[in-house]
Amino acid sequence: GAGVSQSPRYKVAKRGQDVALRCDPISGHVSLFWYQQALGQGPEFLTYFQNEAQLDKSGLPSDRFFAERPEGSVSTLKIQRTQQEDSAVYLCASSAYRGPGYEQYFGPGTRLTVT
Amino acid sequence: GQQVMQIPQYQHVQEGEDFTTYCNSSTTLSNIQWYKQRPGGHPVFLIQLVKSGEVKKQKRLTFQFGEAKKNSSLHITATQTTDVGTYFCVGSGYSTLTFGKGTMLLVSP
Numbered sequence: 001g002a003g004v005s006q007s008p009r010y011k012v013a014k015r016g017q018d019v020a021l022r023c024d025p026i027s028g029h030v031s032l033f034w035y036q037q038a039l040g041q042g043p044e045f046l047t048y049f050q051n052e053a054q055l056d057k058s059g060l061p062s063d064r065f066f067a068e069r070p071e072g073s074v075s076t077l078k079i080q081r082t083q084q085e086d087s088a089v090y091l092c093a094s095s096a097y098r099g100p101g102y103e104q105y106f107g108p109g110t111r112l113t114v115t
Numbered sequence: 116g117q118q119v120m121q122i123p124q125y126q127h128v129q130e131g132e133d134f135t136t137y138c139n140s141s142t143t144l145s146n147i148q149w150y151k152q153r154p155g156g157h158p159v160f161l162i163q164l165v166k167s168g169e170v171k172k173q174k175r176l177t178f179q180f181g182e183a184k185k186n187s188s189l190h191i192t193a194t195q196t197t198d199v200g201t202y203f204c205v206g207s208g209y210s211t212l213t214f215g216k217g218t219m220l221l222v223s224p
Contacts, residue, residue, distance in 0.1 A: 106158045
């Protein structure tokens, strides 16, 4: 019965580098969400998966951001050519239900710092 | 697009005082959720409100959903130092999910 896990917990990248952030949701959870949380702000929605299908990616800020969940379990958020404005905590959440309107369980987040 | 406004942004109270945070949506919501995030932590689910005019209580916490399903409030009676954190409302539309910016609560002993 482990919760949502994310790795790495901390990532420092030089501007222009690519990064990959991993999320392991609670086993059996259908829905998976990615959020970006800047310091002192609320989480901003990035993208939503239902099983392996990416149903909503309207929150991805640019085409440098890409997310996948190929087998409907583990998900990876990839950021290409990182910029300083990408520095934030990236939160992953999963839910046992289909759709965005249900209780979500959050992981501890990955703090990305772009130098 | 859907916007969720939350006030106040910040409140500092003495232990034992009451606290209320308010949430307003620009559109009618399917439901609203509340989360608490402790400093350095991640959001933790508190409750979901679905019905118009719904009121739910969890010990010292009282949650309300407005009749028009566009606003909500969280009231904490007799705050304790363990209540410290940021409280977020999350508005859910048909296919959207929007976090408010949160209310940071500080409680002095």
